[in-house]
Amino acid sequence: MKRTTPVVPAEDIRRQMGYCDELRALNARRPVPPLAWVDTYGCQQNEADSELLRGMLCEMGYQISDTEQGADVIVINTCAIREHAEQRVFGNVGALVHGKRRHPDQIVCLCGCMAQEPHVADRLRQSYRHVDLVFGPQALWRFPELLRRVYLRRGRVFETEPSDGAIAEGLPVRRSGKLKAWVSIMYGCNNFCSYCIVPYVRGRERSREPEIVLSEIRALVEQGYKDITLLGQNVNSYGKDLEGEMDFPALLERADAIPGDFLLRFMTSHPKDATEKLFDVMARCQKVAPCLHLPFQSGNTRVLAAMNRRYTREGYLEKVHALRQRIPDIVLTSDVIVGFPGETTQEFEDTLSLIEAVRFDALFTFIYSPRKGTPAAELPDPMPKQEKSANFERMVAVQDRISLEKHRAYIGSVQRCLIDGTAQGPDGGLTARTPGNRLVHLSGAPALIGQFAPVRITGCSTWALSGELAR
Ligand code: SF4
Structure with a gap:
């Protein structure tokens, strides 16, 4: 190849x-x-x-x-x-x-x-x-x-000379955990979203060879890793620099075919490149976790254009619809920026209405932060800080309500969770993750850490679920 x-x-x-x-x-x-x-x-x-x-x-x-x-x-x-x-x-x-x-x-x-x-x-x-x-x-x-x-x-x-970068294989790695592992599948970014510094500092998109990625995953599974996250600035661009038919859905499908009891996750997905082919593969693969992080950044099409995101509000909503048709209980998370230069209050309302329409499980929320050297840092930014902060607080309140409502819907269900550690804090106990990556607190013996186990969800907060072993 x-x-x-x-x-x-x-x-x-x-x-x-x-x-x-x-x-x-x-x-x-x-x-x-x-x-x-x-x-x-x-x-x-x-x-x-x-x-x-x-x-x-x-x-x-x-x-x-x-x-x-x-x-x-x-x-x-x-x-x-x-x-x-x-x-x-x-x-x-x-x-x-x-x-x-x-x-x-x-x-x-x-x-x-x-x-x-x-x-x-x-x-x-x-x-x-x-x-x-x-x-x-x-x-x-x-x-x-x-x-x-x-x-x-x-x-x-x-x-620190600027460089487009290259793929370097065969470096030694010392992993931090025994259950969860990161596997980079590509590096760099070609998208140049107008607020983002990453393409200037991490070079151009370049993909690792699929056979090398797959053998790394295989080795991790053999070592007992249970939760493997494929990483890239935009995983949906995977393979564009490789000759042949390899793209991200094809890589995911081949990773899913690796024998063993483990979960596959990936991040991040740019909405413009998230295809129905990807959603089809996610729906039919047993080991691909039912969750997707799909950053929307703004609910207003003019702001999205100013961000150089290359999709519209409607296009984003269509992708979410296509995804939920295939995986109705998908756990959907996203990133959003409040106060992008020139964003008006009316345009911010579009972000709020998109959040209400999609009902994300969780959001990573940010107030715009200018990065020197990016086009957005040169734009006029008339909205006062206090107004941006007030909008931010409104948005967080909306999402907190939705997250709590979504968590309440888990109560009474039994989830196959990966018990992944002990909780910090005075109460102790264990932590686990649902397949969709929601945090669960439960009590149990530390010997359970590393196992998939059925957990009955009995309570929740905005941030986490609580439950008990269901066997
Ligand atoms: S936000 Fe993501 S896709 Fe856009 S330029 Fe930054 S790294 Fe690339």
Whole structure:
């Protein structure tokens, strides 16, 4: 199968593994194994990238720590989606200067989407001199080489040149969980929604080879993973750079055919590319979870055009209708932005009415945050902050009511849930997920963790269900 996007040659990956060996040999001379801490901000793709960073650090002889205290290497894997998250990163990275004064050999690295923004790299260069290594997402596979450069020369390294990116296979991974796993199927984005920084920092869409994705899923199932999420900025673009018939529904169908008792999820789906073929495959595949995250962003067609989303309000509603015809009890979640530049109160009312019409199970709600370098950041934005906040509160209240109503409808039903952990907080107990990924609290023995079990739903709140084992 020929492809139109680049793949990192195997010999280049081998060279990186050679750097890992070299650093491991150096680290082995230390009296105690050095510690590394990886802190992750943002989306699931960043979580998956951090698992690769931890995998490479382990190969380099570091032990993974769950705290920055005493860490010899600190890696901050950042998110650039919202200004608030960026400010938090700057605050937290600034605070690391004290630890570095106490421990001058410590290496501080900053990577992820923020690192690829030119104004961030400049600020780090000038004002955060305790940061030793800065690299963007496209350079992640070269982490061993970059860290070695800092380690041996103790100089600062910035690897933030813009790049379309390539597919890098064969990197070590250290997964955070034993039940749930992320599998990236593609990287980058070509959509250039006018408010979004991702296409500028994560490069162009490029798909992993289907056989490699499928063998990774197969291996995860054999290791006992029960809940596998396929990741991509827009999974519905999967395969466009691959020659042949491979597209996302075809990949999903082949993943579903892998033997074993597990659930398949995926995110994110751009509505313009979510096809009836995808909905048909979701409906007939046994292991594909009955849930879809389908970000609508605005319920007004003019605003959608200004966002460069390339679908209309009506088009979105038609897709939801087509999906529910095939999977009536689909759990539908979405993202929405309030206060996009130029959005009027009347246009915001269209967002509210779309929420009422669709009745999402849950929403991820955001007030518009301008991102430097995106077209939307240049648009006039006359609506005062207080008005945006008031609209936001109204929207959250509407969705909270709908979420509660939808949760009440579960009461009395028995759901086949994956028991996935213990609850935090004084009451303890177990947590589980319905096939549609709704959180369930229940009591039971920790030995049940990792099993699918029938759970009778007995109560609910806006955010979660509660229940008891039904056997
Ligand atoms: S599809 Fe749009 S919102 Fe999603 S990553 Fe791409 S540009 Fe950003």
